[in-house]
Amino acid sequence: MTAMNAPQPITVTVTGAGGQIGYAALFRIASGAMFGADQPVALRLLEIPQGVKGAEGAALELIDGAFPLLASIDISTTPDEGFAGTNVALLVGSRPRTAGMERADLLAANGAIFGPQGRAINEHAADDVRVLVVGNPANTNALIAQRNAPDVPAERFTALTRLDHNRAVGLLAERAGARVADISGVTIWGNHSTTQYPDLSHATISGRAALDVVGETWGRGAYIERVANRGAEIIEVRGGSSVASAANAAIDHVRDWALGTGEAWTSVSLPSTGAYGIPEGLIASVPAHAVDGGWRVVEGLEIDAFSRAKIDASVAELAAERDQVAAMGLIPAE
Ligand SMILES: NC(=O)C1=CN([C@@H]2O[C@H](COP(=O)(O)OP(=O)(O)OC[C@H]3O[C@@H](n4cnc5c(N)ncnc54)[C@H](O)[C@@H]3O)[C@@H](O)[C@H]2O)C=CC1
Numbered sequence: 001m002t003a004m005n006a007p008q009p010i011t012v013t014v015t016g017a018g019g020q021i022g023y024a025a026l027f028r029i030a031s032g033a034m035f036g037a038d039q040p041v042a043l044r045l046l047e048i049p050q051g052v053k054g055a056e057g058a059a060l061e062l063i064d065g066a067f068p069l070l071a072s073i074d075i076s077t078t079p080d081e082g083f084a085g086t087n088v089a090l091l092v093g094s095r096p097r098t099a100g101m102e103r104a105d106l107l108a109a110n111g112a113i114f115g116p117q118g119r120a121i122n123e124h125a126a127d128d129v130r131v132l133v134v135g136n137p138a139n140t141n142a143l144i145a146q147r148n149a150p151d152v153p154a155e156r157f158t159a160l161t162r163l164d165h166n167r168a169v170g171l172l173a174e175r176a177g178a179r180v181a182d183i184s185g186v187t188i189w190g191n192h193s194t195t196q197y198p199d200l201s202h203a204t205i206s207g208r209a210a211l212d213v214v215g216e217t218w219g220r221g222a223y224i225e226r227v228a229n230r231g232a233e234i235i236e237v238r239g240g241s242s243v244a245s246a247a248n249a250a251i252d253h254v255r256d257w258a259l260g261t262g263e264a265w266t267s268v269s270l271p272s273t274g275a276y277g278i279p280e281g282l283i284a285s286v287p288a289h290a291v292d293g294g295w296r297v298v299e300g301l302e303i304d305a306f307s308r309a310k311i312d313a314s315v316a317e318l319a320a321e322r323d324q325v326a327a328m329g330l331i332p333a334e
């Protein structure tokens, strides 16, 4: 018997769907991990011609998964089609850095991807579209997409620092011999890069100050380095960059955005409205609750001198990236 009031499917577009993170994410989205066990999803897989076979293969396997919540699968190679009517856009596909490439080359190559994608989202996505950028350099790619989508509210554009957040929580739990569920109040500030600041100042483990449990020497020293360089550690050990944990974090991010965080907070890269001294417009990681389908930055946290310097350094990197892409004409003038 068909359910009488089955909800309409939520349309999710995944770019780079033929790549590794796409492969790890699609099956979990289809299984209900993103919106819950009662919410159907329609998947749109957006690839470039070179990657389309990977997307086609994933689509064949999605059929073979016989997921009851999977309403449809469409594959496209143009952003206009790929974002048509989309409610959630996961921008995973991007140009990885290759040997000899300067950061400026990477920013230019990605500008050529995220500018047109931003414009296509502006023109063709659903009115309630929510965007999560995973492809690196994620924060600045998100800025490029957002600034090319002037009709979409700026706060609908976010970048992934949930993987950094989850790493920070996981490594703290391991060190303290605690359960992840007993940890709260961890924050990642700034850029998804090695300048990020994993901040334990307000974190607790079973109600005790985390810095008292693990000690300041570690919590404000080796811990920060470990979290900030975890991506490189994974590459060294696995021989390839994080895939399943990145897909997991992207799903956590969208699930919290859609369903809410309750009392807990998480870390999200959001367009700044000036909170905590972060220049307006930069897409920087902050502590946030999700309430009624929107992010609310956690207010009133005390920032001591150590934290201030760390936040400022990462935010300065974001400002420099913004200035570079502005100089290249990849974001429209203010
Ligand atoms: N923010 C974060 O925490 C993390 C970000 N990443 C980043 O995620 C990105 C994807 O990683 P993987 O899936 O492992 O890479 P991958 O190389 O396996 O897949 C990327 C896919 O994107 C496709 N693609 C490239 N340009 C595209 C475009 N214009 N439109 C649609 N598709 C396009 C490629 O054809 C390829 O299939 C990389 O930029 C990586 O650095 C990875 C881990 C964590």
Ligand SMILES: O=C([O-])CC(=O)C(=O)O
Residues within 6 Å of the ligand: 136, 163, 230, 231, 232, 234, 241, 242
């Ligand atoms: O470091 C990389 O290349 C991939 C990445 O963003 C991460 O693992 O955090």
